Amino acid sequence: MELYKHTALEIRDMVLDKKVSSTDVVKDTFKRIDSVEPKIKAYLTLCKETALAQAGKIDEKIRKGEKIGQLAGIPIAIKDNISTQGIKTTCASKILSNFTPPYDAYVIKRIKEEDGIIIGKTNLDEFAMGSSCENSAFGPTHNPHDLSRVPGGSSGGSAAAIASDMAFISLGSDTGGSIRQPAALCGVVGLKPTYGAVSRYGLVAFASSLDQIGPITKDVRDAALMMNVIAGYDPQDSTSVKEFNSSKVEWFKRLEDGVKGLKIGIPKEYFAEGIDKDISKSVYQSIGLLEKLGAKTIDISLPHTEYGIATYYIIAPSEASSNLARYDGVHYGYRTTDYTDLMSMYHKSRSEGFGPEVKRRIMLGTFALSSGYYDAYYLRALKVRRLIKNDFDEAFKKADVILSPTSPIPAFKMGEKLDDPLQMYLCDVMTVSANLAGIPGISIPSGFTKSKLPVGLQILGKPFEEETILRVARTFERETDYHKTKPVI
């Protein structure tokens, strides 16, 4: 039936209009998974039986004319660092390879309440650390547009699943660009919400002050739909913002209002050297299109951009070194079989359980926090973080949104940067600042390189003004077909 080609909203409406049953949608999705997943390897766990059972219940509800949620019958994929009760949550790590959480993350609870159907858990860089989705203990995911290339990371599985039509919506997590960068590399929509807009309860922490859960979707309207479900205050997350009342945000109403008179800031620092020529050309074209549609562009400066990566790679590993300390072989997760005392149990469980990138960051963070170095590294990074935030505050006095490429380069070959972590870290150069400042950002498909690799356009917005960036994104999308250009797998 090729139902998988539709967007989530289209499918939802078809299900509600009884044009198709939820069960048929799920079956068709799994058929699609059976045919392309062996090449892509986006999933770590598939939940076919529970998904079908859930679909059956929704069909029953619709048949009986009962009240039905906003995600009625939509198959949804979840990044495997978001807790799902009764379904393994591995973080793509050997250390959690057998961990099944006894509770649902806040976002999962919301999806279930709105009748969404969880079909599986997607691959990621171990503990969300990486920009290529190659750091998974269970093997890499492939980019649907070119199977020899990476899908980007760390939410590579979630982005690839959407790009290859193996799910209608997926959830990713973004600590330094982990939703936007893979969305860009896979040619799909990826939204990182404002810090505090979506509860982190149940997201296995990488760097608590930077992590946010967000949707990866086929188009902008689907992203708005998912935000409508997952955003909002959660008393279980102290950093979740009380004042942000998602139910009062009109996620769809202004979506089609266009960009007339809107001021778009173009930060000169984001168009410096080192950006792939095809990408900068494409992004300038995109800016031109938005101007044609009525937006005004202004030149702005984010002077502390050059310190973004350095700051990020102090703060994120520092928090990670603490967040990942609980994986010690004592309470849950992997425990070495060969140990003599407590200390050797710790050492060996962690040595055997964590992959090289995770170890690298734990060591970095432990060093940065240790006495004698704290002031020089961690404390200084916090101060620079404040300067970066101030840059954005200043810029947003003039501009309503800020535009830039999402990634400086298109999807690269697998293995190409694996031995050079610093090269890999530079993939986040356009995205990390938004996390440091806590502002929302979206990446939308905005073109292709000469070698037919997707290009992503990043739109950054003021805190809690997801509505505005979604509107800009939707305006662009309405005029272009990039998001409809499917990879041939």
Place this chain on the structure above:
Amino acid sequence: MDYEIVIGLEVHLQLKTDSKMFCGCRNKFGAEPNTLTCPVCLGMPGILPVINKQAFDYALRAGLALNCKIDSFTKFDRKNYFYPDLPKNYQISQYDLPFAKDGWLDIKLTTDNKPLTTKRIGITRVHLEEDTGKLIHPEVRQEAGAEKTQLGYSLVDLNRAGVPLLEIVSKPEINSPEEAYAYLGALKEIMQYLEISDCDMEKGSLRCDTNLSVRPKGDKKLGTKAEIKNINSFKFVKNALVYEAKRQTELLKKGEPVIQETRLWDEKEEVTKPMRSKEEAHDYRYFPEPDLVPVIIDAKWLEEVKKNMPELPETRRKRLINQYQISEHETNVLTQEKAMADYAESGPVRTKTARNLMLGIVLQIINERKIEFGEFARKVPPENLLELAEQLDKKIIVSTMATTVLGKMLDSGKTAAEIIKGQGLEQVSDKSSLEPIIKEVIKNNAKIVADYKGGKKTAIQSLIGQVMKASRGKANPQIVKELLAKLLDN
């Protein structure tokens, strides 16, 4: 050369909140292991802490009662280290910005019959943190009489993990083990009066680490200190400090250095011993807890806490003296424990007999039986004690019978009247039933009678005693005396 002891105390108090510090699990002592846990206090991946408002309210009470400056901006930090009883492998604590600092506590000192003096001990800081779980290292005895051997594994009980802890750090202004003892007593009293902690060392709701150093008297610079950890009674704290002070002084006198280390108090041998040396120094790598937002303590909140503050012991003592016209000594005894003061004020303090019962036989019976006042109060509610006083006032029983009756009240939970009636303990004042007993006593004590008649009038006391004994304590001593005198003088 004279030496001076300098002691600083770190006290950890478990707050008796309904739930734990960062989750909704019940905060309760003595439950089946691992039954009071949830993903949050188990440190499961993905969980987040949420601050317990009640714990913070309690902590603020303590800060205010200890005369601290309360900072309007405070935050939590992570203290990172690996311990198998700490599920997250970091403790949420407060590092550079505790909510309360620079306070003081007055302690009362009595030495060698000198009058009571007061000394003010500075409080460096008060902060909130979470407790860890508990490790159990099972041991078995293979054969009778043999040494116990450790089984090759350890068990973890996480019921205690996440229980709110208040850490109170004194300034190094305590100069003797006696002062340390008085400090702990005063602190415990205040905390109990604040109704924020049981302060029960045996249950671990009050724990104390001590730092002690010795320096030549008059020196400004502190000597090298040793830390003594995990001492589980006030008496042991004192004993450990006495020992440690002597050990360090002797080292200094011999010109040997004191090593900075952590020591343990060995109760059996009554010595402090070095703890197994640590493999490396701890670097806790503190940093601000990113899962919690800073806490803003505004005037409104503080006002609310002040409004709900229970009366502090000193205030209460002053009020009792004024309100009931009782002596300072009596007041001090009646208020030594909050439970006792509450008990007294719910009735007994108002009548002299009931008050005397509390100061006398109640305390005596509690000491003899080694029970808590609370247990006494549960079995003998204040109205029952008042009724006993009434029986005495109405001379239904002899005063010497009161101890027996109270003992039976405590055993059975019955009222004094029920016991007196049931066991026939009423005072006998009826002359016709007393006369035969008296005559019998006169007959059997010819020598004493002769002494009396020979002019040794005090001998009558001995005869009264005999009569009381023969009547099993029930005879009205006044009547007995009258009757005896009448019979002997005739």
